[in-house]
Amino acid sequence: MPVEVVVGVDELEGGFNPHTLADLSPTSSALASLMLPSVFRPAADGSLQLDTTLMESAEVVPDAEKFTVRYRIRREASWSDGAPIAAEDFVYLWEQLRSQPGVADPAGYQLIDDVASRQGGKTVEVTFAKPYPGWQTLFTNLLPAHLLRDAPRGWATVLDEGYPASGGPFAIRQVDLDRGEIILERNDRYWGPPAKSDRIVLRAVDKARQVEALRSGDSHLAVFGADAATMRSLHELGDAVQLITVPRPATMQVLLRPDSRALADVTVRNAVLAALDRQALIEAGTGGGPAEQLQAHAQVLAPSERGYTPTEPAGALPRRPDPAQVERLLGEAGYQRSGGAWVRDGRPLNLVIAAPFEHESYLKIAEAAAQQLRDQGIQATVVTPTGDQLFGEMLATSPRTGESGGAGSVDMAIAPRPAGGDPAAMMASSFGCPGVAADSEQPFPYNVAGFCDELLQPTIDAAMTGQVPFADAAANVESVVWREAIALPLYQQAQVLAVRREVTGVQAGFGLSGPFSTAADWVGTPADNDGY
Structure with a gap:
């Protein structure tokens, strides 16, 4: 009988591209850990370590005319269809991540001038426009x-059904999103140490059934976003199940977009913040689960990241909605209260709040925020485009084009802020101005906040190239972002990992890599049947 591990997971959202904001989900992270090769991976102390299963070496070339990194890929490294893992995979990722809208962490890739193939594609030379100390964070989750x-449907949807080939210890056998099940089996073409179990079954069920499946043994482990009631039920299982909080590489935030007509005035943005009940938004998103313990009070680093310290200025945000502050600020901005609404120049203040409809927690936060604003007389409407539409189209439009239906039609957005990469690049990706491709003069996409401060940009650039220490640059950038009321951080996403005793080898994972990064070492139990 094959040995299998059955894992209870949250809803299996469609879209498995780990590089896009739209697909930034536990499911995409899990599958990427199981199947996509990465040059570096987090070590036990959180530092990055070369993955010697994939790579022979990766090092800066001494005395090169420009900052250059040479990567040597192992000869035997190949995809599950037999094609070699090679330079073309590096080129493809670079081309997509520097230019596509809505990607999670583009800034480091936008510093690259050229990716060249050598020695039949097994050596890759990457030339940068400027020195980049954070280069080890690049080329994770190669595709x-x-x-x-x-592929005919393009970058945004090309991985909606899973990965067509694997470069890791497991490969997809079957994806059935209607039934909420993904079956992975050991990748026989994997050149590294073989996985210890024959297959892993990801099974999406609701929170109550997650607990029941753990109690009955139908699941070996579960990795999911539990609320307070579910946590109580899990604790009632006692010693049968080990519980671990697993932080995810994303901070939930409310974006107040300065490029929207309604929120172009910082006074109005501050009035909106004064109308919001942040703690209630956190409760709406977390349900009182593990993420509630990871409340975010900084604009760049996530609470579980090394070096995180709160940067929120004292008294910058009211602890609860402040109607007097709302009234004062909107009055300063030229609004008057009329018939239960705030009106200026005959037009009511009516804010459009966008949240991707695939993600329940985002929607709950958006609805709660809209109600809080209405309670203060600010009209608010929630729109729920797909993640691809929101991050790839609506929020990526240049604010200077004034395209109808583009960025200007979304005033606020509930969006993830990625974590876990090079901090300076994360800062540049979140709050930097768009640069231009050296080879084509094409401008890169805007960040999803629609924020660009030309006076701040040299500081962001200097942090990227190591000329200014990240901590010094971040202090400068964060003070401006707080003052300009661009983003309201809420909490770092987190899940609970619940493990039954009969499965061995399960760990939380180093850094923000998550438990699925250890899946090759999981040992489950003989399956009830050897079919699929």
Whole structure:
């Protein structure tokens, strides 16, 4: 009988591209850990360590004319269809991540001038426009370029059904999103140490059934977003189940977009913040689960990251909605209260709040925020585009184009702020002005906040290239972002990992890599049947 591990997970959202904000989900992280190769991975102390299963070496080339990194890929490293993992996979990722809208962490890739293939594609030379100390965070979760480059539906949807090939210890056997099940089996073409179990079954069920499946043994472990009631039920299982909080590489935030007509005035943005009940928004998103313990009070680093310290200025935000402050600020901005609404120049203040409809917690936060604003007389409407539409189109439009239906039609957005990469690059990706591709003069996409401060940009650039220490640059950038009321951080996403005793080898994972990064070492139990 094959040995299998059955894992209870949250709803299996469609879209498995780990590089896009739209697909930034536990499911995409899990599958990427199981199947996509990365040059570096987090070590026990959180530092990055070369993955020697994939790589022979990766090092800065001494005395090169420009800052250059040479990567040597192991000869035997190949995708599950037999194609070699090679330079074309590096080129493909670079081309997509520097230029596509709505990607999670583009800034480091936008510093690259060229990716060149050497020695039959098994050596890659990457040339940068400027020195980049954070280069080790690049080229994680490589994708099979030979299968994706000419895919008819394009980057945004090319991985909606899973990965067409694997470069890790497991490969997809079956994806059934209707039934809420993904079956992975050991990748026989994997050149590294073989996985210890024959297959892993990801099974999406609701919170009550997660607990029941753990109690009955139908699940070996579960990784999911539990609320307070579910946590109580899990604790009632006693010693049968070990519980671990697993922080995820994303901070939930409310964006107040300065490029929208309604929120172009910082006084109005501050009035909106004075109308919001932040703690209630956190409760709406977390349900009182583990993420509630990871409340965010900084604009760049997530609470579980090394070096995180709160940067929120004292008294910058009211602890609860402040009607007097709302009234004072909107009055300063030229609004008057009329018939239960705030009106200026005959137009009511009516804010459009966008949240991706695939993610329940985002929607709950958006609805709660809209109600809080209405309670203060600020009209608010929630729109729920797909993640691809929101991050790839609506929020990526240049504010200077004034395209109808573009960025200007969304005033606020509930969005994730990625974590876990190079901090300076994360800061540049979240709050930097868009640069221009050196080879084509094409401008890169805007950040999802629609924020660009030309006076701040040299500080962000200097942090990227190591000329200014990250901590010094971040202090400068964060003070401006807080003052300009661009983003309201809420909490770092987190899940609970619940493990039954009969499965071994399960760990929380180093850094923000998550438990699925240890899946090759999981040992489950013989399956009830050897079919699928």
